[in-house]
Amino acid sequence: MAAAAVASTTTGLMGMWNGTKDGKEDGYIDWASGSTNVHDPLEVKIKVEDIRTLNPQPDYEHNGYGIVKHKSSLSPEQFLAGNDAEGKKYIEDVYFKEVAELVKQITGSDIVVPYVFRIRQNSMKAGEFAANKLSHAALPVAHVDRDAVTGEDGVREILGDTAEELIRAGKRYAQVNVWRTIDQPIQKWPLCFINHAAVPGWSYDTHLARVYPSNDPRIAIRGEKKHDSVVKYHPAYKYYYVSKLDLDEALVFSSFDSDVTKVCPHGAFWDDASPNDAPTRRSIEVRCWVFFD
Numbered sequence: 001m002a003a004a005a006v007a008s009t010t011t012g013l014m015g016m017w018n019g020t021k022d023g024k025e026d027g028y029i030d031w032a033s034g035s036t037n038v039h040d041p042l043e044v045k046i047k048v049e050d051i052r053t054l055n056p057q058p059d060y061e062h063n064g065y066g067i068v069k070h071k072s073s074l075s076p077e078q079f080l081a082g083n084d085a086e087g088k089k090y091i092e093d094v095y096f097k098e099v100a101e102l103v104k105q106i107t108g109s110d111i112v113v114p115y116v117f118r119i120r121q122n123s124m125k126a127g128e129f130a131a132n133k134l135s136h137a138a139l140p141v142a143h144v145d146r147d148a149v150t151g152e153d154g155v156r157e158i159l160g161d162t163a164e165e166l167i168r169a170g171k172r173y174a175q176v177n178v179w180r181t182i183d184q185p186i187q188k189w190p191l192c193f194i195n196h197a198a199v200p201g202w203s204y205d206t207h208l209a210r211v212y213p214s215n216d217p218r219i220a221i222r223g224e225k226k227h228d229s230v231v232k233y234h235p236a237y238k239y240y241y242v243s244k245l246d247l248d249e250a251l252v253f254s255s256f257d258s259d260v261t262k263v264c265p266h267g268a269f270w271d272d273a274s275p276n277d278a279p280t281r282r283s284i285e286v287r288c289w290v291f292f293d
Contacts, residue, residue, distance in 0.1 A: 015041030
């Protein structure tokens with residue numbers, strides 16, 4: 001019997017910037033009280049191409065995102081233990097080394113510093129997210145992890161004087177993420193990449209909105225960050241994902257890049273093709289600072 005054909009596209013829903021209640025350009029969220037001036041996300045209906053069916057496939061070098069074969073030595077149980085102190089240390093000691101080697105191979109860079117990881121579990125249904133839940137689960141709001149301001153702040157925080165010297169020398173640098181499933185193929189809330197190459201003059205300043213947090217519990221995980229960067233909708237965006245990302249695969253992409261043409265806005269999206277009984281999405285993402293020659 002012939003293998004079933006893989007659909008080349010799917011449809012779904014993705015959250016994007018929807019303005020503020022008070023008409024101000026920037027948003028704010030007080031994580032302690034839940035107070036915010038940010039409207040619930042704009043629900044954008046999207047058509048998403050499956051990277052598996054493209055020839056040639058997008059890759060990190062040319063597009064800033066792509067899928068690679070990569071099998072980790074860690075078991076699902078070891079990944080899921082990462083929320084405990086002992087499990088966290090094991091991921092940082094063992095998995096960070098695996099990620100660093102992978103990113104060096106993909107980027108060709110000798111300076112690769114994994115510095116933080118996030119484990120997310122998402123069983124929500126479409127429509128169950130709101131502005132004050134931007135980071136409680138897989139992010140159903142399109143974003144970049146850092147922009148020109150928070151990117152420079154972040155790399156200096158981790159690499160100190162080394163970052164200062166390399167930035168002064170004009171070196172390109174990026175935050176490169178390695179994203180994978182933990183225990184089974186992704187069938188709910190897959191990660192979506194937004195290609196902005198067809199948008200004239202796309203930049204951090206013009207096509208992202210800033211949301212300033214206070215009493216932010218995420219500081220303990222990722223360090224200080226002045227603001228979050230949420231994607232503004234543009235009709236020229238093109239959307240890509242990988243169907244049923246498996247345990248021996250990983251997504252590698254620039255969540256910030258000093259070369260703005262290479263940064264990859266992204267976020268989880270609701271896939272209309274998700275089975276009603278699709279399992280909870282469990283994923284781990286490691287973020288690395290990378291400098292290029």
